[in-house]
Amino acid sequence: MDLFEYQAKELFRRHGIPVPAGGVAVTATQAQEIAASLNVPVVIKAQVKTGGRGKAGGIRTAAGPAGAADEAERVLGMDIKGHIARAVLVEEATVPFEEHYAAFLVDRASGGFLAMLSAQGGMEIEELAVSDPGALIRVPVDPEAGVDGAVLAAAAGLPEAAGEVLDRLWEVMVAEDALLVEVNPLISTADGRVVALDGKVSLDDNAAFRHSWPQPEPASSLEDRARSRGLNYVKLEGSVGVIGNGAGLVMSTLDVVALAGAAPANFLDIGGGASARIMADGLEIILSDPDVRSVLVNVFGGITTCDAVATGIVTALHSLGEVTRPIVVRLDGNNAEVGRRILSDARHPAVRQVPTMDGAASLAASLSGGS
Incomplete structure (x- = not known):
């Protein structure tokens, strides 16, 4: 379990490690109240489980309570690499030597x-x-x-x-x-x-x-949401969403996408015995990522049958409403013909079927506009 910064600092305090005074706010008004109680210049820090907050504008300074409210208003709701800032840490501004x-x-x-x-x-x-x-x-x-x-x-x-x-x-x-x-x-x-x-x-x-660790927050980032649904998902920084069954196949797919001239947007392994529901959940998570411009589903049917994968794709597309981003599907192995027929019969305009892994990756990369 990865902790938010404020949770990490709770542990630090328990063990006598000096940290700046401060508190957590989920509204601009709360940020103003914390700043008033500190009565010193403060730093407003987005609470997200990813790096790069400073460069993304998720860390801001304020001279007093009114400024703290204004800066918190700017940071709350900010999307930093697919992680939404639902809370901010308001701390005394400590000038480093x-x-x-x-x-x-x-x-x-x-x-x-x-x-x-x-x-x-x-x-x-x-x-x-x-x-x-x-x-x-x-x-x-x-x-x-x-x-x-x-x-x-x-x-x-x-x-x-x-x-x-x-x-x-x-x-x-x-x-x-x-x-x-x-x-x-x-x-x-x-x-x-x-x-x-x-x-x-x-x-x-x-x-x-x-342990009596700090309790995890409600699912906010894509990784949190995926974890809550039992999916093995890691957010990356590219534009091609990737779904596969089995960690080895997914890793290979990431490499093939890169060789095709695009960068993967994620790692998502639906596992060896995935149901149609899991496949649908996976596709929904990936299409929730605004960085994704195309999706590549690469499945070799074994315990996870290709017809279950195809049914999951169709189910997700029905529940998501209008889907305009292209979804490239390569199915092979157990019940591949049945799966391909299910997708063909659905006639969804977003879905393109390609028989080979290299061909599917090349099409997905092209449709994403490359890296």
Whole structure:
């Protein structure tokens, strides 16, 4: 379970990690009230489970309560990479003297834990990792021995006061059964304090039975909505929506779409035994994404039969009303002929059938207008 920033900071507070004072608002009036209670300049931050908020205009400053209401009005409802800002975090504006980066994560490549630290943090951390790899240190962590925050801080060139914060971030990682604990930026202020200005935490759902974690919000993003329907969906940044059955086939389809000159808009695996209802839910989710300009359904029938997939497509098209974006379908395997006949008989103008995977990907890419 990925947490919103404000939920991550709730965990940070529990473990003694300094964070700015603030509160969560779902209306402009609430944002104004929180700003008035803080009585200092504030920052209005969109609460979405994706990066790039700052560049998208989802983080704004306000000098006082009236300005906080105005900025919250602008941010609430904002669409950031398919995630709708249903709430904002209103925090005291903390001016950093220096920005750093700190994270603990499960390193699946090594099967262990990893600390990632840099004396340089902020919005360009991804670019930094590419342009100056030495600026981001990676230290394997022995889970039994734990970490020595002072040693890690010194190795990364962080201020001495960051050592205790790193110890407590590792405490969050262990005590909360987290898969990722990230702070970017971790700031040092002019008066020597070290503060978690942002927070990203991903928790292991398998450990939910032994925790009183913050409760998840109602489904707001496409990923949340897909998860609530039992779909394995990941939002990407392209224009071709992709549906397939089986993770391997979907990954291959993403590659073929890219080779055809377009970028996939998502990963969506309906699974090996998907029903017509699941197929319909998947298509509805993808067509809810405004970035999608064409859809590619690539199914090899096995346990999931092609007639069930075709029935799901027809069901979704009936329930969605007018669908103008083209849907390219490639069906092969179990009951493929029956599935193709169901789609042909439906005669929906948005549906195009192509017999091969490469041909279907090429048509979907062309219909999307490319990357």
